[in-house]
Amino acid sequence: MAATTEQKNIAAAFLAARAKKTPLTLYPGAMPETMADAYAIQDAAIALDGRRVGGWKVGRIAAELVGRYGDNRLTGPIFADEIVGDAGGARPAMPVYAGGFAAAEAEVVLCFGTVADHDYDIASVRDCVAEVRTGIEIASSPFQGINRHGPAVTASDFGNNRGLVLGPPLAGWQDRDLIHMPVEFAIDGETVGAATMETMLDGPFGSALFLIRTLRARGIAIPPGTWLSAGAITGIHEIRPGQSGEALFDGKIRVGCTISD
Template structure:
């Protein structure tokens, strides 16, 4: 896949994002079997959009979700401004592309984590985090989920399904509290739909964040102070309907509300 075809795919994905629409399938000639090319196209989408990267999403930290998403490793994507929203938030369901609400811890960086030769440790990444928040990722996908749904690398080029991030107030003293063991729940219009813990899904929110710091270091991108990183779903994936309101309850760490109107 030469650079011209990469640019063609990037322009297509940027146009779909600007227009808020999807398409069915993708020309096989626009998808290469290697993830590095897919992520390179995702970076070209950033250039095409000329929007600040306000945050990042991480998905598929463990084998179960990797199998669902057809990957053998974690994946990531950019979240563009103004897709970072303070809770409570609402979005128009009709303008969302295959929406999925996911309960996630979200970390805001207080210091840069630039590319470097040696890997970042969990301790170093923890030190760079200014605050940890309860939140909901409102994931999207620019491809219709039909029989023509393209291979994973097309999804990676599209930002791994990145949409919006809705975050709640910062968790006080999060470094000394059991954020990994805290059970979280996801309710829809008052009815419990899912529950889980970071320990089960991620081991700890700082584990995926450290993975991302090292992945973006390896590829010469890095993380920047002020960016908000959604660290991976704790409750799996659901398909919302218009008129549904989702509440992510993190117990003593607060709750976050997002509605599809």
């Protein structure tokens, strides 16, 4: 779907607010009512931004909104220069929009190998996956109310993404029971969420299926090496500059970061 002039203006306004770190108290135009409208704005913003997309985030759409928006997930780009590794002792500083919305989320991260042209199901989509890691998605937007107006608004500003922290790999993921693996998230050392991937609809591989289908419909390829941040496991945890976040997977695998502005 080609973006209208107004949708391009919205995309440009979000890019300007991100570049200048200017908080937005109001949505910069008419709010999108459909996911198609949201992705038209998103595609226009990706083109205007010009950076390489290194991955995609996938988030859940609330059950009561699925009928209205026609899907149970949404997606947004993660730019390659905002994907960083947790080096253990030297944890990365991840910037957010201090006057807007900012959160951190414990997520399983998939790295795609070759995605063929044929259709996949929940079992065969694993053949597309080259690696599975632990990680933290940084969700942030200059628009403080980005999550208050439905998934189309969230998707329109890069899906509310500001970066991705890659943690240690999950060795032997092919044979692990990922769905029931315990995950915790802490801010400044205090646990703020704990859950398993049972909260994630059909899990991270369901997110991979969704992404393949959705990007194909938009004419976007998934080259080898593309990362997928598969969805919040313990919740969306609001966070602010100066704080630190840490995710704990399976009681022993840690990934963390500090938050900056």
